[in-house]
Amino acid sequence: MNRQDFSRPLSLRSVQVTDDFWKKEMELVRTQMLPYQWDALNDRVEGAAPSYCMRNFKTAGKKNLERKEMGDAYQEPSYTFRGFEALPEDPEHLEDKFYGFVFQDSDFYKWAEAVGYSLTQHPDPELEKTADAAIDIVCAAQQEDGYLDTYYILNGRDKIFTNLKDHHELYCLGHLIEGAVAYYQATGKDKLLRAAMGYADYAAAHFGPEEGKCKGYPGHEIAEMALVRLYEVTGNEKYLNLGRFFVDERGARPYYFDKEHPECVKNSPDGLRYAYNQAHIPVREQDEAVGHAVRAVYLYAGMTDMARITQDESLYHACEKLWDSMVECKMYITGGIGGTHIGEEFSFNYDLPNDTAYAETCAAIGLVFLARRMLEIKPVSQYADVMERALYNCVLSGMALDGRSFFYVNPLEVNPEACRMDERKAHVKPVRQKWFGCACCPPNMARMLSSISSYAYTETEDTLFVHLYMGSIIKKQVNGKELTITVSSKLPKSGQVEIEVSGESVPFTIALRIPDWCGEGDTGFSIKGVRDSECTRKDGYLYVTRCWQPKERLSLKFAMDVKIMEADPRVREDIGKVAVTRGPMVYCLEEADNGTDLHLLTLDCGKEAETEEFTVAGEQVIAVVMDGFRQQVQTSRKGLYHPLKTAAKEPVKLRFIPYYVWANRGENEMTVWVRQEK
Numbered sequence: 261m262n263r264q265d266f267s268r269p270l271s272l273r274s275v276q277v278t279d280d281f282w283k284k285e286m287e288l289v290r291t292q293m294l295p296y297q298w299d300a301l302n303d304r305v306e307g308a309a310p311s312y313c314m315r316n317f318k319t320a321g322k323k324n325l326e327r328k329e330m331g332d333a334y335q336e337p338s339y340t341f342r343g344f345e346a347l348p349e350d351p352e353h354l355e356d357k358f359y360g361f362v363f364q365d366s367d368f369y370k371w372a373e374a375v376g377y378s379l380t381q382h383p384d385p386e387l388e389k390t391a392d393a394a395i396d397i398v399c400a401a402q403q404e405d406g407y408l409d410t411y412y413i414l415n416g417r418d419k420i421f422t423n424l425k426d427h428h429e430l431y432c433l434g435h436l437i438e439g440a441v442a443y444y445q446a447t448g449k450d451k452l453l454r455a456a457m458g459y460a461d462y463a464a465a466h467f468g469p470e471e472g473k474c475k476g477y478p479g480h481e482i483a484e485m486a487l488v489r490l491y492e493v494t495g496n497e498k499y500l501n502l503g504r505f506f507v508d509e510r511g512a513r514p515y516y517f518d519k520e521h522p523e524c525v526k527n528s529p530d531g532l533r534y535a536y537n538q539a540h541i542p543v544r545e546q547d548e549a550v551g552h553a554v555r556a557v558y559l560y561a562g563m564t565d566m567a568r569i570t571q572d573e574s575l576y577h578a579c580e581k582l583w584d585s586m587v588e589c590k591m592y593i594t595g596g597i598g599g600t601h602i603g604e605e606f607s608f609n610y611d612l613p614n615d616t617a618y619a620e621t622c623a624a625i626g627l628v629f630l631a632r633r634m635l636e637i638k639p640v641s642q643y644a645d646v647m648e649r650a651l652y653n654c655v656l657s658g659m660a661l662d663g664r665s666f667f668y669v670n671p672l673e674v675n676p677e678a679c680r681m682d683e684r685k686a687h688v689k690p691v692r693q694k695w696f697g698c699a700c701c702p703p704n705m706a707r708m709l710s711s712i713s714s715y716a717y718t719e720t721e722d723t724l725f726v727h728l729y730m731g732s733i734i735k736k737q738v739n740g741k742e743l744t745i746t747v748s749s750k751l752p753k754s755g756q757v758e759i760e761v762s763g764e765s766v767p768f769t770i771a772l773r774i775p776d777w778c779g780e781g782d783t784g785f786s787i788k789g790v791r792d793s794e795c796t797r798k799d800g801y802l803y804v805t806r807c808w809q810p811k812e813r814l815s816l817k818f819a820m821d822v823k824i825m826e827a828d829p830r831v832r833e834d835i836g837k838v839a840v841t842r843g844p845m846v847y848c849l850e851e852a853d854n855g856t857d858l859h860l861l862t863l864d865c866g867k868e869a870e871t872e873e874f875t876v877a878g879e880q881v882i883a884v885v886m887d888g889f890r891q892q893v894q895t896s897r898k899g900l901y902h903p904l905k906t907a908a909k910e911p912v913k914l915r916f917i918p919y920y921v922w923a924n925r926g927e928n929e930m931t932v933w934v935r936q937e938k
Contacts, residue, residue, distance in 0.1 A: 261571045267636050267718035267725055270734065272380040272446070275713040279731030279749060282712050285656070289709045290378045290387070292663035297371055297703055298390065300695045308695035312359040313367045314397065316410040319356050321400035323414060336416050358414040361698055363428035363480070365410055368398065369439035370703035372452065376442035377710035388447065395443070395452045406458030408436065421466060425479035425517045425537065430506075433459050434482035434558075437490045442707070444493070453493075460490060464502045469509075476516045477506040479537050481555050484562025485629070488569055500569065507566050507575070510559075511542040536603055544574045547581040549590055549606050553598030553618070554700075556582075556606065557626030564633035576637060583634060586627070587646055593825065593839050593932065594657070594846050594919055595650025596670050598623045601687040610830040614673035614933055616685055621658030621667060621701040624650045625708050632715050635727060639718075641800020644727040645776045647715060651728075652752060652844040656920035659705050661877050665692035666702045667923075672848075672932040674923075690927045723769040725801070729757045729816075738768045743808070745770070752843050752918075753882055755785075755818030761808040769805040770814075776800075777843055778818040789814035818843075822869035822884050827933075837933040838863060840884055840916045842871070847884055847916035851928035854914055858929045860891040862937040863914060876917055877924035888914040889937055 277283050299305050301313045327334045358364075375391045378384070402408040403417075409429045412420050421429060433456075440456035443449065463483075467474050478484070487503030490496075509516070517534055518525050524533055532540040536551040538559050549556055560582050567576035589609040591597050596619025599607035604618055631647035634640075657670045669687050676690035695702070716728035724736055724745060734745040743763040750756045755778065759770065774797075778784035787795075787802070794806045804814065820843045827834035840847040840863075849858050867887040874883035892908040914934075922930045 261567070261573055261576060261637070263568075263571060265720075266568055267639065267720050267723070269632070269636070269714040270717050270719055270736075272377060272711060272714060274735045275717065276733045277381060277713050277730065278733060281752060282709075282730050285709050286378070286381060286712065288659075288663040289374065289706050290382055290384065293659070293702070293706045294371070294375060294378065294387065296664050297706060298394075300699070300702075301368055301371060305695055308693075309697040309699075310360075311364065311367060311695065311697075311699060313364045314394070315354070316358055316360065316364055316414065317368065317397050317401050319358070320410040320413040321397060322356065324401055324403065336418065356414075358411050362411050362426075363431055363700075365408075365432045366428070366435040367699050367703050368394065369432070369435035370700075370707050372439035373435075373442040374703060374706035374710045376439070376444075376446035377707060379446040381710070391443065392449070395449075399451055399455050402455050402458060406460075406462035408455060408459045409433075421474065421476065423479075423520055424476045425520055425534075428480050430463065430478035430483045431480040433463060434478070434484075434486035437486035438482075438707075441489050441493050442711075456490065457494065460487065460499055460502070464498050467502060468505050475509055475512075476520075477510050477539070479517070480552075481538070481559035481562060484559060485565045485633075486562075488562065488565040491569070503562065504566055504570065507543060507563055511539045511545075515539070536605065544578045546578055547585065549582050549586045549597075551606065552604050553606055553623040554604065554620060554626050557586075557597070557623060557630050561626065561629040561633050564630060564637065568633070568637050579630075579634065583630070583643075587642070591627075591646070592617060592619055592654070592672060593649075593827070593841075594619065594653040594670065594672065595624055595627065595646060596620075596654040596672075597627055601669070610828065610832070612827075612831050613833050614931070615671060615675070615678065616688065617669070617671045617673075618687065619654055619670040619672075621655065621670060622704050624654035624658075624670070625704050628655065628708065628715060632718075632727075635725070636718055639725055639727075639771060639799060639801055641773050641776065644773050645800075648728055648775070648844045649846070651712075651715070653846045653919050655705065655708060657922070658701055660692045661879050661921065661924045665694055666696070666705070667692050668696055668698075668701050671930075674930045676927045676929065691923055722767075723771055723803075725771045725773075726759075727773055729773075729818075736768075738766045741766050743768070752845050755816075755820040755843065757816040757818070758813060759816075760811065760813040762810055765807055765809050767805070767807040769803050772802045772804065772816065774800050774802055775818060775844070777820075777823065777841065779821070784819045786817045787814060822871065822886075824863075824865050834933050836935055838865060838936045839932050839934070840869075840886070842882065842884060845882075846919045846932060848919045848922050848930050848932045849914060849916055849934060850922050850925070850930050852925045853917065854912075855890075856929060857893075858931045858934070860893070861888055861912070861914060862891070862909070862935045863888045864937045874915070874917065876921040879921055879924070881918050881921055884916040886914050886916070888912050888934075 301311050303310045409432055437456045440452040444453040484503050484506050487499045491500035534540050538551050538556050564579045590606050598618040598620050599612050601618045627650050628647050631643045634643040654670050658667045671688045674690050678685050679688050679690050716730040718725045729749040729751050731749045732747045736743050741764045746760045748758045790804050796803045823841045825839045864887040870885045871882050874881055889909040890912045
């Protein structure tokens with residue numbers, strides 16, 4: 261590994277997104293999601309599960325003021341720690357204590373992070389004013405020693421850091437850091453950043469390899485990558501060292517969590533414990549993605565950051581193996597990960613059920629985090645291919661087209677009746693929800709979409725890497741000269757892209773990803789405006805190196821053919837079935853277009869596909885229309901089972917729509933995988 265070869269994301273201030281598709285999503289976040297989520301955090305959304313997030317901060321600030329005023333006379337509350345405080349019978353009369361899940365603080369931090377990103381693209385004085393006032397409320401809850409977690413501030417400080425496996429203090433620290441850094445970089449205001457540094461200082465004084473310090477680590481990861489980010493902003497190696505300690509200590513024997521939870525030893529005396537938390541073996545020895553999917557990808561992203569910063573080859577090779585485990589054996593075609601609702605975990609290899617899929621929105625977002633970090637170390641197109649697949653499909657599916665309702669779970673097959681009648685599918689919802697008591701996904705989506713350009717491009721001193729084709733105006737410094745690179749893209753509707761360079765003449769390289777969906781070899785794409793001598797190909801990227809003259813332009817055209825995809829035959833649920841894709845988009849059948857009982861449909865894969873402009877709940881999309889058949893149900897037959905007989909069927913036209921727009925037309929059936937006509 262050579263640090264000189266690593267790329268870095270462009271500052272959001274250096275990129276103005278102009279893309280028809282992604283700019284719309286970003287504006288939806290700014291105008292709809294952020295105000296709506298602020299109302300949700302303040303329990304002002306009628307019919308939605310209450311959050312209590314901001315109420316907890318206000319109550320903690322009040323308690324903090326009482327502590328300061330009363331001094332030694334203040335009595336800490338006595339409390340039974342549960343991890344979730346149930347609502348009182350009369351929610352109109354709440355006590356001055358913590359309500360909601362133990363990690364509730366993190367919802368505000370993610371919201372603040374999204375606000376910071378949004379402000380870099382669209383200054384909004386009213387939104388910034390709201391965020392500033394909210395930050396004042398949060399900082400008022402911080403203790404004098406830097407500790408900031410409302411669960412323990414309200415319930416009693418004597419239990420701080422005594423249940424790292426379950427109680428999310430370090431997870432909340434990680435999100436506080438991420439939100440604080442984003443807001444500081446957007447506005448220059450450092451109040452929340454100083455609060456994050458204070459809490460990180462408190463943690464650094466408590467944890468570490470030194471004698472007398474706690475040898476624990478987060479039960480739910482994210483602090484690892486957040487501490488790297490705090491180090492990169494402040495230059496303080498204390499934060500890097502704390503993150504490295506959490507990575508290095510994870511999975512070491514004797515297990516730290518055994519000390520906290522001796523009952524785990526009794527229940528699992530001989531086996532590897534804590535795979536759910538990715539703490540069963542040291543991270544450098546891990547080669548299979550296991551456990552809670554969100555925790556896993558957050559950890560792997562932190563490991564990749566640490567490998568880059570410290571040039572740790574062994575850590576990077578572990579990340580490569582874990583990536584391969586996910587992508588080759590445990591990822592849905594939509595970019596979703598986490599095959600089972602039991603523990604929100606990865607299942608065993610090739611176990612990817614469609615109708616009970618979990619595929620949490622947060623897990624797909626975490627996969628995008630990891631992919632971008634892998635690209636920073638080594639620009640290999642497969643990382644960007646997966647990142648793009650997850651973004652256009654599983655991530656976007658998590659939000660309704662109006663930005664005001666959300667999916668936690670992103671299944672690939674839905675029968676609404678089964679969701680209501682079958683307890684095994686109760687986690688699958690046929691329509692998006694207004695909010696969740698455990699509301700990690702909506703603000704996670706907001707911060708992802710608001711910072712989308714940081715996943716589209718990375719750079720070195722003399723190279724701009726284009727990982728996602730997203731309309732943008734980019735400012736880049738090369739040898740002390742500023743260039744403006746304008747990217748125009750018609751994705752995902754068509755594969756046409758144009759890139760124009762303006763500014764002083766200077767030699768540099770633009771590295772263009774060749775997507776996996778455009779086909780192999782040179783037949784799937786064409787490029788105009790460059791000479792062959794200026795181009796080299798490596799790891800799925802086309803490197804165009806030249807002394808760029810002002811207003812020079814190159815044009816790309818990627819094939820956007822409809823593709824009929826099949827799964828590895830070891831994926832038992834998809835045998836005899838196919839899925840339809842076009843460009844980065846995965847398609848699905850929905851009852852609204854194809855009638856009920858989608859399981860009776862088969863696709864004639866030998867016929868040509870047609871595309872058409874189509875509108876779904878006001879969203880203009882490209883639909884795919886193909887020939888198929890509907891099996892006729894013979895109601896005259898007696899008995900549940902009967903001798904095999906050729907089923908009667910009628911020809912039908914099947915309309916497939918992009919997966920991300922399903923469930924925007926009311927409750928109805930949906931499926932990604934459809935039986936292949938024999």
